[in-house]
Amino acid sequence: LNRRLAEFGTTIFAEMSALALRTGSINLGQGFPDTDGPEEVREAAVRALRDGRGNQYPPGPGIPELRTAVAAHQQRRYGLAVDPDTEVLVTAGATEAIAAALLALVEPGDEVIAFEPYYDSYAACVAMAGGTRVPVTLRPRDGRFRLDLDELRDAVTDRTRLLLINTPHNPTGTVLTREELTAIAELAVERDLLVVTDEVYEHLVFNDAEHVPLATLPGMRERTVTISSAGKTFSFTGWKVGWVTSAPDLVAAVRSAKQYLTYVASGPFQYAVAEALALPDSYFEAFRADMLAKRDVLAAGLADAGFAVFRTAGTYFITTDIRPLGESDGFAFCRALPERAGVVAIPNAVFYDHREAGAPYVRFAFCKRTEVLADAAERLRKAFT
Ligand code: PMP
Ligand code: GLN
Numbered sequence: 297l298n299r300r301l302a303e304f305g306t307t308i309f310a311e312m313s314a315l316a317l318r319t320g321s322i323n324l325g326q327g328f329p330d331t332d333g334p335e336e337v338r339e340a341a342v343r344a345l346r347d348g349r350g351n352q353y354p355p356g357p358g359i360p361e362l363r364t365a366v367a368a369h370q371q372r373r374y375g376l377a378v379d380p381d382t383e384v385l386v387t388a389g390a391t392e393a394i395a396a397a398l399l400a401l402v403e404p405g406d407e408v409i410a411f412e413p414y415y416d417s418y419a420a421c422v423a424m425a426g427g428t429r430v431p432v433t434l435r436p437r438d439g440r441f442r443l444d445l446d447e448l449r450d451a452v453t454d455r456t457r458l459l460l461i462n463t464p465h466n467p468t469g470t471v472l473t474r475e476e477l478t479a480i481a482e483l484a485v486e487r488d489l490l491v492v493t494d495e496v497y498e499h500l501v502f503n504d505a506e507h508v509p510l511a512t513l514p515g516m517r518e519r520t521v522t523i524s525s526a527g528k529t530f531s532f533t534g535w536k537v538g539w540v541t542s543a544p545d546l547v548a549a550v551r552s553a554k555q556y557l558t559y560v561a562s563g564p565f566q567y568a569v570a571e572a573l574a575l576p577d578s579y580f581e582a583f584r585a586d587m588l589a590k591r592d593v594l595a596a597g598l599a600d601a602g603f604a605v606f607r608t609a610g611t612y613f614i615t616t617d618i619r620p621l622g623e624s625d626g627f628a629f630c631r632a633l634p635e636r637a638g639v640v641a642i643p644n645a646v647f648y649d650h651r652e653a654g655a656p657y658v659r660f661a662f663c664k665r666t667e668v669l670a671d672a673a674e675r676l677r678k679a680f681t
Contacts, residue, residue, distance in 0.1 A: 350563025358386020464610025597673020
């Protein structure tokens, strides 16, 4: 492994899912649903396969039907006018979109600011691009992980090229508020920074939280690369259909990098996702209500077992603090948890440069059937009380 990647071994998701299989534990680690997405969307994929749509290389930017559906979705949900021909790029999941955006936009030596805890591919992709990551730590206050705007301001230097944002935020479940996002936008404009914003959990916001796409804020349309994916919204994480929306020059730049990563991917699934994006609002509402109910089942179970539970405003993850259980090392805790309780979780410390800042936090995924969550909660209660 070369020097750029030396610090990145196996991702925690692979490690923990293998541990779950080996020990027969309930896997609340890697975030993937245990129920597939809508039947009619699956049927749309089968139809595309059978009719011979997408079985050969689709067009480089993505099939026109999907680009049009992405543009229509941005217009319908957020009032954002997006040109399907020049402002949308289909990618192999959000993962490729993140990689292509960073490879296209970061010069060797550029600094990239990301909030820690950060999704693990951010650090690896910044490294592959030859950039330097600059973490700004989200810290819990009043039950929620928050951004310290002064710390963010202080992190910007003459070498800062871009801000890498993720809202709703994996793993903390925080949804950045309009005020926080406005401050980020003002800073980006003032310091002339690009912003890459990972909004894959855009449809998973609960209660009074609101998902505000950064691109809707003043001055941001032309400097923001917005990333989303069908994996989370439609519960098809294996299909790897994602997309980028941005200004034409930025989309062209990201496309240049993307061409040499996969060139194209997921032909027939692109047709199915085009249909999924056009589902009525009732689909998105039911999906959200279902996940909200699951959140409440798992949150109550974790609290009963003695964890301190942070309130999840968005995503399908709950971050907990294990100190009330008399524990302080999330790594050791997660490695022992399968033997101890038959449950797998993710230590948030892997998402930090300042590992000690993340040490006592552990993430549980709740995108599982209610009976599975109840079983996991019961196992944890038995193990810890
Ligand atoms: N960003 C975040 C914050 C995620 O949680 C995930 C899913 N694990 C991804 C990106 C990757 O999305 P995809 O599966 O579409 O590549
Ligand atoms: N996004 C999912 C998570 O955070 C899975 C990621 C992956 O397997 N790479 O758990």
